[in-house]
Amino acid sequence: MLSCSGSWRYFGIPCQLVSEALVSQINQWRTLSSCTTGGQRCLYKLQSASVHFIAAKHKSPVQGYEDVITLRLVSRNFFSCCHVSVSLKSSVVKWFLENEKAKYFS
Numbered sequence: 178m179l180s181c182s183g184s185w186r187y188f189g190i191p192c193q194l195v196s197e198a199l200v201s202q203i204n205q206w207r208t209l210s211s212c213t214t215g216g217q218r219c220l221y222k223l224q225s226a227s228v229h230f231i232a233a234k235h236k237s238p239v240q241g242y243e244d245v246i247t248l249r250l251v252s253r254n255f256f257s258c259c260h261v262s263v264s265l266k267s268s269v270v271k272w273f274l275e276n277e278k279a280k281y282f283s
Contacts, residue, residue, distance in 0.1 A: 179266070179267045180264065180265060180266045180267070181264075182262065182264045183262070183263050184260065185261045186253075186259070186260050186261075189258065191256050191257065191259060192228050192251070192252045194259075195259045196227070196231065199231055199248060200226045200231060203222075203233050204221075206219055206220075206221040207219075207222060207223075208220075209238060212238045217238070220238055221233055221235045222236075229249065229250050230248070230249055230250070231246075231248040231250070232245075232246070234246070240269075242269045243268050244266065244269075246265055247263065247265075248261055248262070248263050248264075249261070249263075249264075
């Protein structure tokens with residue numbers, strides 16, 4: 178499983194607003210219809226959400242591999258700043274080995 182992580186700071190925006198915006202975006206991208214022109218902005222599924230933690234899954238519309246996304250939101254500066262860290266685990270490598278390796282390794 179491939180994994181990566183990153184972090185962002187939203188100065189002047191409380192974690193409550195950041196959490197609401199992220200959850201809203203995940204919900205907007207939940208159906209296949211949001212990928213009619215291609216790309217990966219579809220098939221997201223919210224697993225759980227609170228002000229300080231969001232978990233979601235994403236399924237690639239063409240290849241079908243799955244990403245597990247975890248976001249952690251921490252309030253800073255008397256709740257005026259939100260620090261967001263993200264962790265992504267993807268089954269893209271497993272999908273590649275199961276479906277594409279014959280093209281490259283035969």
